[in-house]
Structure formats: C-alpha cells, structure tokens
Amino acid sequence: MAVALLISISLIFLGVTVLILVHICIMGRPSSLSSQPSERKQGGLSPKELQKLPCFNYQVGEKRETELSSDCAICLDIFMKGDKCRLLPFCGHSFHVKCVDSWLMKVPRCPVCRAEVESMGLEARDDGSGCGFRCESSLNQRIEVRV
Amino acid sequence: MANTNLPRRIIKETQRLLSDPAPGISASPSEDNMRYFNVMILGPTQSPYEGGVFKLELFLPEEYPMAAPKVRFLTKIYHPNIDKLGRICLDILKDKWSPALQIRTVLLSIQALLSAPNPDDPLSDNIAKHWKANEAEAVETAKEWTRLYASGT
Ligand SMILES: [Zn+2]
C-alpha cells in the first residue's frame, strides 16, 4: 500500500515536472526571439516577394543618378545594355536580377548597405514573369519608386 | 587546368589581387586549386604584431560569393579573437557576410583586427581574460609570440 502511494506520488511529481519543462520551452522561445529584434528576419524572400521588387532593363547613355554605379557589386561585371537589373526600393542600390535574387532568397538585406529589403507595400507586378523582358521603361518605374 | 568552370568573379578578383595588392597583404591562388589562396599579412605598425609576417589560408567555398570565404591563420598568434587553430572571430566571416564583400575586403578587415583586438568578443577565452586583466602584459606576450613565430623566415 505504502509502495503504491509512493509510486503514484512520484509519478505525479514527474508529470508536473514535465509540464513545467514544456511550458518553459514554449514560453522561452518567443522571449528569446524578441530580445534581438534586429535579427527578427531569419529567412530570405520568397520568389513571390522578389517579383514585387522593382526591376529595369539597363540602358546605356540614360541619365543615371550617381547612386547607380556602372558595375554590379556581386558579379563585378559592368552593366550592359539590356541587362535585367533590380533596384532595391529603400536604398536605391541596383544589381543584376540573377545576382541579387539568389542572395535575397538567403538574406533579405542589401549586399552593399545592409538595408532591410521588404516587398511589403509594393504592388505585385502583373506580368507574371517576375522581372522579365517585358519590364516597363525604367524611368517611369524609378520615379514611382523614389516617391 | 582543373578549374575550367571557375566563376568569372573569382578570376576577376584574383587578377586584381595580383596586379594591385593591398598594402601589407599578399594573396595568391594555389596552382592546383584556384579556390585556395596562400595569404600573407604583415603585422600592422603600432600593433603588437608589428614586424611579423603572418601566413593564412583562404578558401572560397562552392557557394561563394553567396557564402563567406573560409580563412584561418597558419602562423601562431596571440590575439583574443583568434584561437589555437587559427580560426578568426570576425562578424563578416559569419552572419555579417555580404556578396558585395571580396577577398580583398576580408583580408583588410583581418589586418584591422590585428590593430584592434577586441577582448569583449573573444574566441580564445584565456587570451581574452589575460587581455582584460593585464593588457600591458598580454601585449608583451603578443609581441613575444610575433618574434618567436612570425619573424618572417
Ligand atoms: Zn551582377
């Protein structure tokens, strides 16, 4: 009788301990996340989010602002006429689409200035092809972006 | 050569490193593996590593530049952010890597780390403790190790 009582008490004790541990595990996680808000974004952008980022075909001789350098910081190649480029909306740095997309899928930050890249608030492009050849003229698009 | 499909970016970086090396830094690719570099960094003046020649190895992984190069000191060095195996505690080699960084910028950052040891973000606990407890003495040890292990020849 005493043995049975002892066993049941220790089982209850064990159960409570497990519950407490589970509780700590679940509750502990969000608080450890919120302690580093700057690292909140862990994953990169999805293909759908990437499609919302502005893009343009590089034009030679077009009036370009100084923030557009003449070469891509990722592949180190000079931008050539017709190259598909992506303009990051918040910092204005641009890269080849193929170069920057594979990075943004890993880390949603600008490779040059580390500004966070979000597609939130940008309108989805309706050409469905992402940053395809049918991109609108870069000038209109850039004005839209800069406002 | 076994490097027929070496990305153009790596070829460009290599050419620039060879034709226009950064002061106090040399990096040359190995003959049988163009992703493996033999690196030498001169100890910066005004640092405990002054006068030393430090050998490192640098390897560009398959995912480079989407992933950081792997760099390691081969020369023994007494530094709070470098451990016994030569591994380096430097944010741009870990979570702060960006594909706009290059071999050159990485090596310049390592050179800067030699000028500015940071015992608050240690890789080598003992050295960091020593550095915090008695900086002058730790600096003396670093100078002695430079003489012993990095004297060039
Ligand atoms: Zn590019």
Ligand SMILES: [Zn+2]
């Ligand atoms: Zn930027």
